[in-house]
Amino acid sequence: MPREYERREILIKLMELPCSALILSVCGLPDAEASTETLQEARAESLYGMGIQVDKCIGCGSCVAACKAENDVPEEPFYFRTWVERYVIYDDGRVDVDSPEGGIHGFTPNQEDGADVLRAFFVPKLCNQCDNPPCVQVCPVGATFRTEDGVVLVDSDYCIGCRYCIQACPYGARYLDPRTKTADKCTFCYHRIKQGLLPACVEVCPTQARVFGKLTSRASPLRRMMRMSELQVLKPFLNTEPKVYYSKLDGEVR
Amino acid sequence: MRIWKFPDQVVRLGILLIVAVIAMVVIRDQFVPESFGELGHYRADAIISIENQPIRYAGSIICLECHDEQGEIKSASYHRTLTCEVCHGPATAHAEDYESQLPVVERDSRTACLPCHQYLPSRPTGFPQIIERLHNPPQPCIGCHDPHDPTPPEVPGSCAACHAQIARTKSVSHHVQLSCETCHETLPDHLQSPRSFRAKRPTTREFCGRCHGAVSDTAPTAPQVDIASHGDRYLCWQCHYPHFPEG
Amino acid sequence: MAEHFERLESILGQISGFMYPNEIELHWGLLVVLYPYITGLVAGAFILASLERVFRVKEIEPTYRLSLLTALAFLLVAPLPLLAHLGHPQRSFEIFLTPQFRSAMAMFGFVYAWYLTVVLLLEIWFEYRADLVRWSDSERGLKKILHWVLSLGSRDLSPEAVAFDQKAVYTITVIGIPSAFLLHGYVGFIFGSVKANPWWSSVLMPIVFLFSAIVSGISLILILYYVTTMIRRKPLDMACLDKLSEFLLYALIIDLSLELLDFIHRLYESEESIKILSELIFSKLFISLTIVQILLGTIGPLVLLAVARFSQLPAELKRVTYFIAALLVQVGIFSTRWNVVIGGQLFSKSLRGLTVYKLELGGMEGLFTSIGLLVLPFLILFVLIKLLPPWEEARAEKPLVE
Numbered sequence: 053m054p055r056e057y058e059r060r061e062i063l064i065k066l067m068e069l070p071c072s073a074l075i076l077s078v079c080g081l082p083d084a085e086a087s088t089e090t091l092q093e094a095r096a097e098s099l100y101g102m103g104i105q106v107d108k109c110i111g112c113g114s115c116v117a118a119c120k121a122e123n124d125v126p127e128e129p130f131y132f133r134t135w136v137e138r139y140v141i142y143d144d145g146r147v148d149v150d151s152p153e154g155g156i157h158g159f160t161p162n163q164e165d166g167a168d169v170l171r172a173f174f175v176p177k178l179c180n181q182c183d184n185p186p187c188v189q190v191c192p193v194g195a196t197f198r199t200e201d202g203v204v205l206v207d208s209d210y211c212i213g214c215r216y217c218i219q220a221c222p223y224g225a226r227y228l229d230p231r232t233k234t235a236d237k238c239t240f241c242y243h244r245i246k247q248g249l250l251p252a253c254v255e256v257c258p259t260q261a262r263v264f265g266k267l268t269s270r271a272s273p274l275r276r277m278m279r280m281s282e283l284q285v286l287k288p289f290l291n292t293e294p295k296v297y298y299s300k301l302d303g304e305v306r
Numbered sequence: 307m308r309i310w311k312f313p314d315q316v317v318r319l320g321i322l323l324i325v326a327v328i329a330m331v332v333i334r335d336q337f338v339p340e341s342f343g344e345l346g347h348y349r350a351d352a353i354i355s356i357e358n359q360p361i362r363y364a365g366s367i368i369c370l371e372c373h374d375e376q377g378e379i380k381s382a383s384y385h386r387t388l389t390c391e392v393c394h395g396p397a398t399a400h401a402e403d404y405e406s407q408l409p410v411v412e413r414d415s416r417t418a419c420l421p422c423h424q425y426l427p428s429r430p431t432g433f434p435q436i437i438e439r440l441h442n443p444p445q446p447c448i449g450c451h452d453p454h455d456p457t458p459p460e461v462p463g464s465c466a467a468c469h470a471q472i473a474r475t476k477s478v479s480h481h482v483q484l485s486c487e488t489c490h491e492t493l494p495d496h497l498q499s500p501r502s503f504r505a506k507r508p509t510t511r512e513f514c515g516r517c518h519g520a521v522s523d524t525a526p527t528a529p530q531v532d533i534a535s536h537g538d539r540y541l542c543w544q545c546h547y548p549h550f551p552e553g
Numbered sequence: 554m555a556e557h558f559e560r561l562e563s564i565l566g567q568i569s570g571f572m573y574p575n576e577i578e579l580h581w582g583l584l585v586v587l588y589p590y591i592t593g594l595v596a597g598a599f600i601l602a603s604l605e606r607v608f609r610v611k612e613i614e615p616t617y618r619l620s621l622l623t624a625l626a627f628l629l630v631a632p633l634p635l636l637a638h639l640g641h642p643q644r645s646f647e648i649f650l651t652p653q654f655r656s657a658m659a660m661f662g663f664v665y666a667w668y669l670t671v672v673l674l675l676e677i678w679f680e681y682r683a684d685l686v687r688w689s690d691s692e693r694g695l696k697k698i699l700h701w702v703l704s705l706g707s708r709d710l711s712p713e714a715v716a717f718d719q720k721a722v723y724t725i726t727v728i729g730i731p732s733a734f735l736l737h738g739y740v741g742f743i744f745g746s747v748k749a750n751p752w753w754s755s756v757l758m759p760i761v762f763l764f765s766a767i768v769s770g771i772s773l774i775l776i777l778y779y780v781t782t783m784i785r786r787k788p789l790d791m792a793c794l795d796k797l798s799e800f801l802l803y804a805l806i807i808d809l810s811l812e813l814l815d816f817i818h819r820l821y822e823s824e825e826s827i828k829i830l831s832e833l834i835f836s837k838l839f840i841s842l843t844i845v846q847i848l849l850g851t852i853g854p855l856v857l858l859a860v861a862r863f864s865q866l867p868a869e870l871k872r873v874t875y876f877i878a879a880l881l882v883q884v885g886i887f888s889t890r891w892n893v894v895i896g897g898q899l900f901s902k903s904l905r906g907l908t909v910y911k912l913e914l915g916g917m918e919g920l921f922t923s924i925g926l927l928v929l930p931f932l933i934l935f936v937l938i939k940l941l942p943p944w945e946e947a948r949a950e951k952p953l954v955e
Contacts, residue, residue, distance in 0.1 A: 108430065110422055110430065110433055111426060112422040118391070121363070122363055129565070130558075130561045130565075130575070131575065132574045132575055138426075138428050140428060158421030163427070167475075172426075172427045172428035173428050174428055177573075186749060190655075190657070190746075190747075192648050192652060192658040192661070193644075197347065198346075205352065205353065207349050209352065210349055211641070211644075212639050212640065212642075212644045212647055213639050214638075214640075215580040219580060219749070219898075220749055221749060222749035223573075224572075224574070224901075225575065227578070230554055230557060232640075234641070242357060243360075244361060244363075255365060256363070258392055259387065260387055290748050290749070306903040314707055314714060315707055315714065315717065315718065347653050
């Protein structure tokens, strides 16, 4: 059997994919980021973060309601950009966690008195705007991304609705908007913070349990909180580098 | 046909491949959105459309431009840390068209204040809470409490007004005989700014020893221990919960 | 949409423990279960074909072309459940335009395209080329035109050309084996790389997927060979069936070992998630996992195959046992996919609660759509068999040069 055919055949097969890749890259796969210098400038300007002081949260749910009003989130109790969880830890070690409709109407007593309660508290939750976001990593088309100022956003005109990002988020922060059929989540009220306003949830919090600010700025309520409190983040072992910092977070919180 | 000694099959397939690659390149060029890749692997235009979302919460500063009276009252009251919009709802629409877009104003409600003030064990201790069905039914909240200055009509007679859970716990223990002031020296400023002027707490064993170290007139039946040695190196409250020492 | 909310409301009532509020809606349903099932069949059927071509297992030669056509029929259907599941299927081409290369799912476009064109279509073309030329020469009408088009106008039937075809098939099959691993392995990686989900996140996931794919592919070909031969009223090649069942048995043993390894490893390490996962297995997944996947789908067929293959039973009884075992395997592998995909979403990422999956009957994510999508490959296979008959007797007269 002539060997030339065999060699050429293999050669051609081997060259097919790299050739396509070469042509595609010459014609322009999307560039990587902008130049390092401008990136560093942007970063130096603003990197947003949020602080939550768990011992101040009274579980009123104003943040949940304000978020839905500000961001036009569907009213049904299956779609939340932020929500409040109630934890009740009993003397016998039992832990009760609930979040009725995300806490949007506050909470009702689930028992008459706190007689056998060891510890109880509220924990507001939201997208942690991770610096190493697993949701961005898994998006197949680049519809969700992390801006240079540290906010993870969703391009709802580009999202194909595959829901992989929703599966990948360890915090349950994402949902599929039933109207647009695209993924959605907290944006730190990007449209507000870019104008120097506070996110809606921070704006309405009656006890200032939520504080917001630029991690890069020396003077902000967030900065003070970070200086004065021992900070925790949710699920640190997953290395998502969240930017929502909790103080007085109990070990039972997942 | 054969080209350059490539077998006929390979030539035919090769032609097909070249056509496909060209088609792919052309299509790609046409359909990738313009702003894609400018800042990263995403459409940079998306940021613009997100930034242009309408704003619904105006912020207290805007409200105070017209409603400075209420603002001033509120600024010295317990509700000074509340924004206007947490009770009155998003107000940007009202700020832009104040006659037809009216904010929420609850007047006859007994439930509007409950999401914050209904007693829940999970709320931080010291936060003013009431048990709704026991607290002056059927009056609406604002009957006694001006929402912009919700100071109760009578200065709370006891610490139990805010520390009700502790009071209830203490009420079924022997320490019910003790008033809060017995152990917790408290400045009147604590009522104004609770977190800034905290109540004092005992710091030494001898403090408990006043009743539990030697028989005293005020507490003749208090259980006695040798204050110097009882409990190793721990302070009393590290083992005994002072509000319910029996438990 | 009101219907959708009603369904979610009823799910809300059936939650035990605590779920994050956004977890109430289960996101990947029956359609996403179908995709790994179908690509598994593709990969498995191709691996079987490669056993014949590359590892020269001559006994299963009667199934070679059938395996290729089956793989093609199922591969053509494979993207359909995904498209149906997307929120915006009309934007699905974005995966080709701007793939985000760190995402395993972005690989779908390329792996699929590579496998479909460079492996399957190319291999089928080279395998059938000589026959296509001869068929188009001797036929008339539509078939003649179709076969001429498919042959890409090729006319060369010289021994060198035919030998080249054979060499090409061999080479493509060799490339095809890792490609098949990639085609199905990346699906395993899609699940296995999700660190947020302790049921999915595992190094073993791509391997387990792959071996269950091989198992399902071999059993599918066994079933198809059996059924098509019966329909054509031809004698069943017992040596072929024996060999198929042997490979199926070995693959089942490896598959079971991998599953057991995963199970034992989880129990031994006893990480935080073990409590909720145990609850999951013993409540929500008890029937689909313990009964259907393990007992009916793995151990049952394993015993049946071992007994039938290595015993002295009469041939008629043997082949019926093989057939039943193969059917059970199909059910078991489907259940495996179900347990992975649905099972992984039945518990909360807070590790504090369990929810339910409500399967609809109608609608895009409904049972009927999925049944339709499972029937479709067989219809396509029927067309392919008509177009490119894989049977021995359909080959054109002149024998192929080896």
